[in-house]
Amino acid sequence: MDTHEALYQQGVTRMEQLRQLQPRHGETLQEKMLQNGISRRDFMKWTASVAAMLALPLPFSTLVAEAAELANRVPLIWLHLAECTGCSESLIRTDTPNLDALIFDHVSLEYHETLMAAAGWQAEENLEHALEAYKGNYLLAVEGAVPTANNGAYLTVGCKGHTGLHIVKEAAAGAAAIISVGTCAAFGGVQAASPNPTGAKGVYEVVDKPVINLGGCPPSEKNIVGTLMYFIMFGKLPALDMFNRPKWAYGARVHDNCERRGRFDAGEFVEEFGDQGAKDGYCLYKVGCKGPYTYNNCPTERFNHHTSWPVLAGHGCMGCSEPNFWDEMADFEKPLGRQLLHGLDATTDTIGAVILGATAVGIGAHAVASVFAKSEEEES
Amino acid sequence: MSKRVVIDPITRIEGHLRIEVEVDENNVIQKAWSSSTLWRGIEVILKGRTPMDVGLIVQRICGVCTYSHYRCGTEAVENALGVKIPLNAKYLRSLMQASLYMHDHIVHFYHLHGLDWVDVVSALSADPALAAQVALKYTDKPINAGEGDLRAVQERVKGLVETGKLGPFANAYWGNGTYKFTPEQNLIALSHYLKALEVQRVAAEMLAIFGGKSPHPQSIVVGGVTSVRDMLSPARLQEWKQKHAIVNDFIIRAYKADIVMAAEAFGSEPSVLGGVNVKNFLATDDFLLGDGQYMFNQGVIMNGDLAGVSDLNPDLIKEDVTHAWYKADGPQHPYDGTTVPDYTGFVERDTVYGKLPTVNGDGKYSWVKSPRYQGEPVEVGPLACLLVNYARGNQVVVDAVNGLLSETGLPIEALFTTLGRTAGRMLQTVIVAEESLKTFDALLTNMQSDESTYTKPEIDPNKEYVGHSMIEAPRGMLSHWIRIKGGKVENYQAVVPTTWNAGPVDVNGNMGPYEASLIGLKLEDPTKPLEVIRIIHSLDPCMACAVHVMDFKGTDLGAFKVNPNGF
Numbered sequence: 001m002d003t004h005e006a007l008y009q010q011g012v013t014r015m016e017q018l019r020q021l022q023p024r025h026g027e028t029l030q031e032k033m034l035q036n037g038i039s040r041r042d043f044m045k046w047t048a049s050v051a052a053m054l055a056l057p058l059p060f061s062t063l064v065a066e067a068a069e070l071a072n073r074v075p076l077i078w079l080h081l082a083e084c085t086g087c088s089e090s091l092i093r094t095d096t097p098n099l100d101a102l103i104f105d106h107v108s109l110e111y112h113e114t115l116m117a118a119a120g121w122q123a124e125e126n127l128e129h130a131l132e133a134y135k136g137n138y139l140l141a142v143e144g145a146v147p148t149a150n151n152g153a154y155l156t157v158g159c160k161g162h163t164g165l166h167i168v169k170e171a172a173a174g175a176a177a178i179i180s181v182g183t184c185a186a187f188g189g190v191q192a193a194s195p196n197p198t199g200a201k202g203v204y205e206v207v208d209k210p211v212i213n214l215g216g217c218p219p220s221e222k223n224i225v226g227t228l229m230y231f232i233m234f235g236k237l238p239a240l241d242m243f244n245r246p247k248w249a250y251g252a253r254v255h256d257n258c259e260r261r262g263r264f265d266a267g268e269f270v271e272e273f274g275d276q277g278a279k280d281g282y283c284l285y286k287v288g289c290k291g292p293y294t295y296n297n298c299p300t301e302r303f304n305h306h307t308s309w310p311v312l313a314g315h316g317c318m319g320c321s322e323p324n325f326w327d328e329m330a331d332f333e334k335p336l337g338r339q340l341l342h343g344l345d346a347t348t349d350t351i352g353a354v355i356l357g358a359t360a361v362g363i364g365a366h367a368v369a370s371v372f373a374k375s376e377e378e379e380s
Numbered sequence: 381m382s383k384r385v386v387i388d389p390i391t392r393i394e395g396h397l398r399i400e401v402e403v404d405e406n407n408v409i410q411k412a413w414s415s416s417t418l419w420r421g422i423e424v425i426l427k428g429r430t431p432m433d434v435g436l437i438v439q440r441i442c443g444v445c446t447y448s449h450y451r452c453g454t455e456a457v458e459n460a461l462g463v464k465i466p467l468n469a470k471y472l473r474s475l476m477q478a479s480l481y482m483h484d485h486i487v488h489f490y491h492l493h494g495l496d497w498v499d500v501v502s503a504l505s506a507d508p509a510l511a512a513q514v515a516l517k518y519t520d521k522p523i524n525a526g527e528g529d530l531r532a533v534q535e536r537v538k539g540l541v542e543t544g545k546l547g548p549f550a551n552a553y554w555g556n557g558t559y560k561f562t563p564e565q566n567l568i569a570l571s572h573y574l575k576a577l578e579v580q581r582v583a584a585e586m587l588a589i590f591g592g593k594s595p596h597p598q599s600i601v602v603g604g605v606t607s608v609r610d611m612l613s614p615a616r617l618q619e620w621k622q623k624h625a626i627v628n629d630f631i632i633r634a635y636k637a638d639i640v641m642a643a644e645a646f647g648s649e650p651s652v653l654g655g656v657n658v659k660n661f662l663a664t665d666d667f668l669l670g671d672g673q674y675m676f677n678q679g680v681i682m683n684g685d686l687a688g689v690s691d692l693n694p695d696l697i698k699e700d701v702t703h704a705w706y707k708a709d710g711p712q713h714p715y716d717g718t719t720v721p722d723y724t725g726f727v728e729r730d731t732v733y734g735k736l737p738t739v740n741g742d743g744k745y746s747w748v749k750s751p752r753y754q755g756e757p758v759e760v761g762p763l764a765c766l767l768v769n770y771a772r773g774n775q776v777v778v779d780a781v782n783g784l785l786s787e788t789g790l791p792i793e794a795l796f797t798t799l800g801r802t803a804g805r806m807l808q809t810v811i812v813a814e815e816s817l818k819t820f821d822a823l824l825t826n827m828q829s830d831e832s833t834y835t836k837p838e839i840d841p842n843k844e845y846v847g848h849s850m851i852e853a854p855r856g857m858l859s860h861w862i863r864i865k866g867g868k869v870e871n872y873q874a875v876v877p878t879t880w881n882a883g884p885v886d887v888n889g890n891m892g893p894y895e896a897s898l899i900g901l902k903l904e905d906p907t908k909p910l911e912v913i914r915i916i917h918s919l920d921p922c923m924a925c926a927v928h929v930m931d932f933k934g935t936d937l938g939a940f941k942v943n944p945n946g947f
Binding site: 080082083084085086087088089090092093094108109110112113114115116117118119120121122123124125126147150153154155156157158159160161164189190191193194195196197198200217218220272273274278279281302303304305307308309310311312313314315318326330331332333 | 386387388389390391392393394395396398417418419420421422424425429430432433436437440441442443444446466487491492495500546547548549550551552553577580581584585587588589590591592593594595596597598599601603604605606607608609610612723725726731733736737831832833834836907908909913924
């Protein structure tokens with residue numbers, strides 16, 4: 001079966017569903033774009049890049065365009081729990097010129113504490129209103145972990161003093177889909193690192209619905225916006241890996257597409273920051289790079305309008321899109337070597353080391369990571 | 381009869397902040413309580429880890445001033461270990477810091493604080509042609525304020541309003557009488573709000589050039605920086621400079637112009653002419669310039685006495701937890717502090733919105749501690765930095781401050797206000813943008829003869845180390861304090877700008893800057909407390925930064941019990 005064809009048909013059906021929803025704007029997006037000095041051509045270029053980013057063939061860009069026009073009918077509620085606001089900071093850097101302003105227009109942002117004008121009682125009213133008025137239809141994005149120790153008392157939000165735990169459960173109940181934005185919401189993040197004094201957990205651990213996990217501290221702006229777009233287009237979750245991360249973004253190891261991969265294969269390593277190898281762009285494995293164990297599209301998409309990513313800046317990947325990386329991948333300037341990862345058998349690593357001799361530490365890491373790359377079947 | 385007003389969440393800030401005030405029959409605030417409602421425990425988590433990872437972990441204290449904690453934590457370790465880093469690394473760190481400031485202050489003014497000054501709904505009745513003329517009054521070359529630009533912005537927002545759904549602009553305090561811009565001025569500022577969304581992204585890219593990404597850059601390590609290839613690339617250096625020019629252009633032609641416009645429009649609005657009621661200020665040396673000098677210098681001003689600036693003494697800093705949700709016998713220096721959580725919850729009482737849980741002002745009511753200097757509360761931040769440097773006679777600062785005062789016709793006393801605090805942040809941005817080019821030139825010069833970026837640190841597991849670092853974060857003086865034993869982190873403490881400003885009442889009954897700034901403020905409508913939000917935003921809250929905890933004496937944190945509804 002042609003899966004792209006099936007997906008395309010699903011997208012077309014989804015567009016029909018979206019059209020049935022209450023329109024939010026009287027005018028079309030194209031009219032608005034023209035008023036704002038953005039040409040149809042610029043817009044189509046953007047849709048093509050979104051389709052490409054989602055690893056979809058070009059015909060899908062038409063769907064992206066249509067979805068973008070209908071997106072204003074999908075309400076978005078964004079909660080902040082135990083977090084540092086880094087994910088929101090990442091979101092506001094969405095990178096195609098003028099796109100952030102467009103998104104401002106066509107996603108109905110009902111609640112977002114960093115961006116909304118309302119405050120206090122009135123902000124809480126907005127949330128209560130959205131939960132009720134758009135029940136079953138809103139997208140829920142969560143930033144930050146859920147403190148659960150002591151009944152969640154380490155976080156309260158709003159005049160009524162509800163705990164974060166209470167609020168996320170209530171919001172999840174009526175959500176059409178739930179997206180955990182960033183490693184904190186996905187897996188607990190830094191506050192869940194040992195000894196986890198607040199009992200911080202990922203959202204999926206406290207709600208009984210499927211959750212899309214966007215690992216990353218923070219995830220790139222593309223991974224956030226791309227995931228929102230996928231749901232808007234197809235009305236379902238994208239294909240997910242074993243940690244419920246979208247495969248389109250987290251399907252390959254950082255190591256697989258790394259610009260320094262040739263250096264790794266040639267056995268050329270930075271031995272110490274600032275040495276000649278560092279100036280020549282050698283592989284960072286020996287100064288702690290966790291790229292072989294980490295699934296993300298950082299090397300291909302980079303961050304901040306493709307400006308850079310940690311490995312380009314000479315620092316090893318720290319594995320920030322993986323569960324428990326703060327504990328399992330520390331210390332960050334040393335190779336992970338043969339430690340267990342995600343409870344997988346160390347045998348593979350040992351075999352790799354024996355067979356391959358001198359550069360075996362790195363090669364062994366490949367072997368381990370390949371084992372846990374095995375993902376679950378696509379959600380339907 | 382007094383009435384209680386609860387404001388939670390304070391939106392358009394980093395983190396979770398609750399403000400409560402009590403107003404009298406004339407709606408004048410008599411009492412105020414500042415309460416942080418999230419605790420994450422990052423310093424507990426640091427214990428026992430390698431000092432080399434400290435920077436990466438403490439950076440996660442905050443995703444807004446993301447680079448500040450990264451650098452401060454790394455430099456605290458360097459200070460403890462006695463590592464001397466190469467000059468190039470110092471310059472690169474300084475350039476990243478300048479990039480962060482240019483980003484952070486723009487986002488703060490336009491996207492967080494701006495809607496306290498700008499009435500979006502009023503902008504809809506503006507005449508775009510007239511507005512284009514008005515914009516020329518504040519700068520010769522306004523950005524995005526031509527008639528066509530302004531008309532497009534107006535049409536776009538009208539589209540939202542006509543559907544009855546304002547999205548992120550919904551249910552705010554539009555129409556409040558303390559909004560003072562004319563419809564035309566509101567439209568100009570609204571246009572800049574949208575333009576700033578674009579420009580802030582460019583500023584973030586500046587940081588990413590040497591930082592790898594933003595937020596949470598990943599290119600500094602104990603001993604130096606890792607982005608040596610970017611430093612050695614002429615194309616990369618030029619990229620930074622070009623982005624700098626774009627952002628600087630916006631700072632001068634929009635940010636500065638809008639503040640001058642605000643000074644004119646709000647110059648007689650009582651609710652923004654008070655608000656600096658703690659008149660003690662602290663700042664530290666920061667921003668390395670080419671000649672080994674700092675752009676900003678350290679100092680302490682007490683009781684608003686600009687003639688009596690003294691040197692900052694780190695030994696005089698202590699933290700008090702009398703009204704914070706921690707146990708302790710008395711104020712403690714950061715090196716010797718303890719933190720034992722002691723959560724007591726809220727008390728139910730009548731408020732202007734009906735019965736609600738409220739803070740217990742007589743007891744403990746916040747996760748933020750109360751740092752004190754010589755036992756006194758202190759304000760930190762851009763205004764504090766400017767006042768200290770003005771008092772010191774730092775010529776760049778003196779010229780910038782005097783220039784703004786003469787342009788707006790305001791007296792020096794106008795600095796000690798909410799308006800002055802917001803204007804001070806703009807002036808600091810202007811100075812950082814301009815002066816950082818000296819650092820850039822110094823880097824180019826030094827690179828001619830020196831390509832080093834890293835000095836390998838050594839840790840002796842048999843030795844014990846103690847160190848700290850003090851820098852100027854965008855929100856004010858930030859200090860990190862570390863003890864290292866057996867090659868591991870023995871204890872860690874961050875004394876953060878928002879902790880200085882947002883802390884609850886101390887053992888002597890003295891309020892910190894947040895609470896003190898609200899006393900005497902008259903509200904037009906206590907159920908829609910715009911005036912409170914505006915003052916609190918002028919202090920640029922960053923709550924995740926402010927809440928920190930350390931427990932190096934090994935207290936079992938799992939053993940205490942709290943009641944989330946502890947009335």
